[in-house]
Each structure stands twice: as structure tokens, then as C-alpha cells.
Amino acid sequence: MLLRSPATAGLFFLLCTTAALAQGDAKRGEYLSKAGGCLGCHTEERKDATPYAGGRALKTPFGTFYGPNITPDKKVGIGRWALADFVRALREGEEPDGAHFFPAFPYSSFTRITDADLLDLWAYLQSLKPSPQPSKPHDLGFPFNVRLSLLGWKWLFFAPGEFRPDASKSAQVNRGAYLAVALGHCGECHTPRNIAGGPKKDRYLGGAKLGEGTTAPNITPTRLKRYGDSELKDILSSGLFPDGDVMGDTMSEVVRNTTSQLTAADLDALIAYLRSVPALPDEPK
Numbered sequence: 001m002l003l004r005s006p007a008t009a010g011l012f013f014l015l016c017t018t019a020a021l022a023q024g025d026a027k028r029g030e031y032l033s034k035a036g037g038c039l040g041c042h043t044e045e046r047k048d049a050t051p052y053a054g055g056r057a058l059k060t061p062f063g064t065f066y067g068p069n070i071t072p073d074k075k076v077g078i079g080r081w082a083l084a085d086f087v088r089a090l091r092e093g094e095e096p097d098g099a100h101f102f103p104a105f106p107y108s109s110f111t112r113i114t115d116a117d118l119l120d121l122w123a124y125l126q127s128l129k130p131s132p133q134p135s136k137p138h139d140l141g142f143p144f145n146v147r148l149s150l151l152g153w154k155w156l157f158f159a160p161g162e163f164r165p166d167a168s169k170s171a172q173v174n175r176g177a178y179l180a181v182a183l184g185h186c187g188e189c190h191t192p193r194n195i196a197g198g199p200k201k202d203r204y205l206g207g208a209k210l211g212e213g214t215t216a217p218n219i220t221p222t223r224l225k226r227y228g229d230s231e232l233k234d235i236l237s238s239g240l241f242p243d244g245d246v247m248g249d250t251m252s253e254v255v256r257n258t259t260s261q262l263t264a265a266d267l268d269a270l271i272a273y274l275r276s277v278p279a280l281p282d283e284p285k
């Protein structure tokens with residue numbers, strides 16, 4: 001059952017017809033992995049942790065998830081996976097055996113990653129040294145520990161399929177949109193959720209409470225207009241605000257792992273995109 005949906009069918013068509021494309025570029029994949037923040041969620045938070053070997057605790061209102069080992073170890077990592085399994089995981093949010101992944105793995109964003117970029121990401125992960133560190137089981141309360149219950153969530157909120165550029169916008173804004181939506185998953189934190197855990201579409205990037213006193217602020221132009229482009233560039237590459245304030249932990253990790261790693265052109269594109277989204281008033285307190 002490889003051709004499960006039209007969303008993945010395209011890639012398999014490509015794979016069958018273009019041999020050259022089937023060779024992902026690991027170097028590009030490494031860059032995309034930074035842009036997607038893969039390292040942070042899949043690496044334990046200690047100094048000598050093995051990158052991508054899993055163990056990072058991700059606290060959510062549903063319990064604590066642990067990013068699994070995604071090195072190519074055959075026993076505990078994804079060493080037995082085929083490219084098709086990887087594509088299915090990121091594009092469809094499904095495990096190789098068909099079980100549903102929890103949305104703590106932001107596949108509702110990653111489903112927008114292009115076929116070519118998925119190939120490069122795969123090539124990069126395959127190039128890592130296998131780590132024998134077993135993944136930690138998630139620590140979730142009932143009913144969230146039941147993977148079957150995810151079907152409802154997916155049915156409601158998950159629309160698989162790769163990013164489609166908006167022809168009415170410039171190439172730069174589209175590139176920024178791709179970085180924000182498909183890879184950087186900015187909306188996973190900055191867009192508030194409804195009671196069932198789905199994003200409130202009409203409040204896109206309008207700011208959201210993340211729990212434990214942390215708020216991801218409104219990053220639509222309503223708030224960001226206070227910064228010039230070069231200030232915003234500094235904020236996203238240094239984690240420091242113009243007044244000397246330091247970014248809080250949650251976002252400073254995004255800055256460290258992702259936005260500070262972007263090329264100058266990509267950072268410009270990301271900012272151009274943030275300038276282009278509908279300006280929303282702040283979320284009511």
C-alpha cells in the first residue's frame with residue numbers, strides 16, 4: 001500500500017520516472033533539517049547528547065512526548081525504513097505500520113515540504129551515524145495515549161499535501177511562506193488552538209498561550225511593524241531584542257536551531273512573508 005493518497009502518489013511517480021531525483025542531496029538536507037528544527041525535538045537536552053538520537057522531553061497539555069531516535073540505527077532508529085516510509089511519516093503522519101503519529105510531531109506543517117526537499121532530508125538522516133540509544137516511551141494520560149483517537153483529530157485538522165505557491169505573491173514572499181509554513185512550523189506555536197486542539201485559521205500567527213506562563217506573541221504585522229527589517233533580522237539571528245532584552249527559552253531555541261541558521265536570502269524571505277500576512281489584533285487575554 002504505497003500509493004495511499006494523491007499526496008504521496010506524486011513522489012512515487014517522480015521516483016519511478018526520474019532516477020536522478022531519487023538521489024537526495026545530504027548537504028541540502030542538513031540545511032533543511034535546520035530550517036525544520038528537526039535537531040531540537042530529536043536531541044536530548046544535555047551537553048554531550050548525540051544529535052538526532054532522541055530523548056528530548058516535549059511537555060504538552062496532554063502529557064510529555066519524547067522525540068524518538070531518528071538516526072539510521074536498524075534496531076532503535078529508522079535504519080529499517082525505506083524512503084517511502086519516511087515520506088509517509090512526514091506527509092501523512094503515519095508510521096510504517098499505518099498507526100497515526102501524534103501531532104506533537106508537527107507533520108501538519110511538514111506535509112507541505114516538497115518532494116525534492118523530502119528526498120534531501122532523507123539523504124541527510126541516512127548519512128548520520130547510527131545511535132543505539134533507545135527511544136523513550138511517551139508519558140501520556142488516557143485517552144491521549146490511544147493512537148486510534150488521533151484519527152478524529154486528523155480527520156478534522158489534517159490536510160496533507162505539499163506547499164502550493166500563491167501566484168499573486170512574489171517569489172520571495174512564497175519562499176518565506178514555505179520556510180514559515182512547511183519547514184519552520186511557526187504557526188504550531190504562534191497560532192492559537194481551538195478546544196479540540198486544531199489551529200484557529202482566522203487567527204493565523206495571531207499569538208497563543210503555550211502553557212506554563214509562556215505566550216508566543218502575535219507575529220502578524222500588527223506587532224512586528226514596531227521593528228524595521230534589519231531589527232527583525234537581528235532578533236531572528238541573535239535572539240536579542242533592540243532594547244537588549246533576551247528572547248525567552250522557547251523561542252531562543254528556535255532562533256539557535258533554525259532562524260539563525262538560515263541563509264541571508266532565506267531570512268529576508270521569511271521576514272518579507274511575515275510582513276505580508278493579514279494583520280490581526282492581539283488575542284484577547
Ligand code: HEC
Pocket residue numbers: 032033036037038039041042058065066067068069070077078086089095100101102103104105106110121
Ligand atoms: C516539535 C517537535 C518536533 C520537531 C520540530 C520534529 N519532530 Fe520528528 N517527531 C517528534 C515526535 C514527538 C515524534 C513521535 C511522534 C509519535 O510517537 O507519534 C516524532 C517522530 C518522528 C519520526 C518517526 C520516528 C519513528 O521511529 O517512528 C521521524 C522520521 C521524524 N520525527 C522526523 C523528523 C524530521 C525530519 C524533522 C524535521 C523536518 C522533525 N522530525 C521535526 C517531534 C518533532
Ligand code: HEC
Pocket residue numbers: 179180184185186187188189190210214215216217218219223224235246247248249250251254258259270
Ligand atoms: C516552539 C514554539 C515556537 C515556534 C515553533 C516559533 N516560535 Fe516564535 N516565539 C515563541 C515564543 C514563546 C516567543 C516569545 C519569546 C519571548 O517573549 O521572550 C516567540 C517570539 C517570537 C518573536 C518575537 C516577537 C516579539 O515582538 O516579541 C518573533 C519575531 C518570532 N517568535 C518569530 C517566529 C518565527 C518566524 C517562527 C518560525 C520560523 C517562530 N517564531 C517559531 C515560540 C515559538
